[in-house]
Amino acid sequence: xxxxxxxxxxxxxxxxxxxxxxxxxxxxxxxxxxxxxxxxxxxxxxxxxxxxxxxxxxxxxxxxxxxxxxxxxxxxxxxxxxxxxxxxxxxxxxxxxxxxxxxxxxxxxxxxxxxxxxxxxxxxxxxxxxxxxxxxxxxxxxxxxxxxxxxxxxxxxxxxxxxxxxxxxxxxxxxxxxxxxxxxxxxxxxxxxxxxxxxxxxxxxxxxxxxxxxxxxxxxxxxxxxxxxxxxxxxxxxxxxxxxxxxxxxxxxxx
Amino acid sequence: xxxxxxxxxxxxxxxxxxxxxxxxxxxxxxxxxxxxxxxxxxxxxxxxxxxxxxxxxxxxxxxxxxxxxxxxxxxxxxxxxxxxxxxxxxxxxxxxxxxxxxxxxxxxxxxxxxxxxxxxxxxxxxxxxxxxxxxxxxxxxxxxxxxxxxxxxxxxxxxxxxxxxxxxxxxxxxxxxxxxxxxxxxxxxxxxxxxxxxxxxxxxxxxxxxxxxxxxxxxxxxxxxxxxxxxxxxxxxxxxxxxxxxxxxxxxxxx
Numbered sequence: 003x004x005x006x007x008x009x010x011x012x013x014x015x016x017x018x019x020x021x022x023x024x025x026x027x028x029x030x031x032x033x034x035x036x037x038x039x040x041x042x043x044x045x046x047x048x049x050x051x052x053x054x055x056x057x058x059x060x061x062x063x064x065x066x067x068x069x070x071x072x073x074x075x076x077x078x079x080x081x082x083x084x085x086x087x088x089x090x091x092x093x094x095x096x097x098x099x100x101x102x103x104x105x106x107x108x109x110x111x112x113x114x115x116x117x118x119x120x121x122x123x124x125x126x127x128x129x130x131x132x133x134x135x136x137x138x139x140x141x142x143x144x145x146x147x148x149x150x151x152x153x154x155x156x157x158x159x160x161x162x163x164x165x166x167x168x169x170x171x172x173x174x175x176x177x178x179x180x181x182x183x184x185x186x187x188x189x190x191x192x193x194x195x196x197x198x199x200x201x202x203x204x205x206x207x208x209x210x211x212x213x214x215x216x217x218x219x220x221x222x223x224x225x226x227x228x229x230x231x232x233x234x235x236x237x238x239x240x241x242x243x244x245x246x247x248x249x250x251x252x253x254x255x256x257x
Numbered sequence: 258x259x260x261x262x263x264x265x266x267x268x269x270x271x272x273x274x275x276x277x278x279x280x281x282x283x284x285x286x287x288x289x290x291x292x293x294x295x296x297x298x299x300x301x302x303x304x305x306x307x308x309x310x311x312x313x314x315x316x317x318x319x320x321x322x323x324x325x326x327x328x329x330x331x332x333x334x335x336x337x338x339x340x341x342x343x344x345x346x347x348x349x350x351x352x353x354x355x356x357x358x359x360x361x362x363x364x365x366x367x368x369x370x371x372x373x374x375x376x377x378x379x380x381x382x383x384x385x386x387x388x389x390x391x392x393x394x395x396x397x398x399x400x401x402x403x404x405x406x407x408x409x410x411x412x413x414x415x416x417x418x419x420x421x422x423x424x425x426x427x428x429x430x431x432x433x434x435x436x437x438x439x440x441x442x443x444x445x446x447x448x449x450x451x452x453x454x455x456x457x458x459x460x461x462x463x464x465x466x467x468x469x470x471x472x473x474x475x476x477x478x479x480x481x482x483x484x485x486x487x488x489x490x491x492x493x494x495x496x497x498x499x500x501x502x503x504x505x506x507x508x509x510x511x512x
Contacts, residue, residue, distance in 0.1 A: 088339070140395065140414070
């Protein structure tokens, strides 16, 4: 990749996981919502994704975008997800196509399909249950945050169809550092380790595709999201599995 | 239906078709964006769907909603569809569940899936082509207006799953009065006559369902939207077909 990759929401947990794994492998341009406490080792901007000028300044000169920025709270109020997640994502796409950016990786969320769980929980969080969502299903958000994330996917669909920009939506599971959530079956079912998070985003930067929706989780025994599409199209090869942390192994930390 | 039905966007073409067919059969409460030129025969309010107080005043006391209001222009700019179509629809749903409204009929649009046409046009507008969209497919908007309409469907999915309100999304085709569009194959393929428009909305008020996405078109020979789901779930029985207006018959007007 010759041009820098813009990473928005660089101050959040997903940004930390991505930079932790790929910091030295790409030229990064970071976008923060608040000024970073430590001076970054990379080019960066501070701005608001719902401010058009801030977005244009962020996108200037980049060749690809990993768009993580937005209100990340599952219980965020409508006005915030409308401005930060929906409007912010449209502004980012608009600036991207104007700048000639060729690839857009979008941090979608498990919450875009959270309501599928209602009829099957807690069974679907368990190893014996074979139910899978594969990314081709119609969104069923479990909250207004999930509505905003599903809307981001549809905005991406439009910009892909209309302007040809490659779009990969990663419906991110439950990202935690070091080990899976403890005593939280749902979180274990959709765990995403830091190194698998960095890896799937690297594959989304490099693989050959047009428009994709994939699940970003580790290869958990408990999973109810299929990772077949991510493996097939992106070449995703997860190394972690929340089951490896059961019982005695819980203290192990492969990252 | 014991309580009034709120019809938003009552001044538009879809509202005209619905009231033209069903005016005497229900107790209506109308919402207009601008004061109506003629004094309506029904209870009405004037207001803006992106104004929370206006929306609350409109929803007060109604038992069902047919939500047509929004910017109807396929080329409407983002800021307008964000405020009027996306934010306005969320506000309407929020007020509806607070008011205990049990049924919400949403005017979605063919533009929510417009990009499916790109690879097959003009063949799919023609009788010999068997391609069909059936409403289960992931949205592929053809413009930002279509993005806003697909988002309205997802907002409805959330409010249905979370609060149990019945939701029917009608992806309305090309509504014209009297006869189908002339020399416009796409419009003939997705023509919706005024009487079929009134009828499908009446069925959406009366039929038994949970959450539906159906196509609102007449039974056109040229159709590439399936009307099977509307027939099966709503009991939709369209009477018109744009083919009846070909050649000699073009001057006929069954409405």
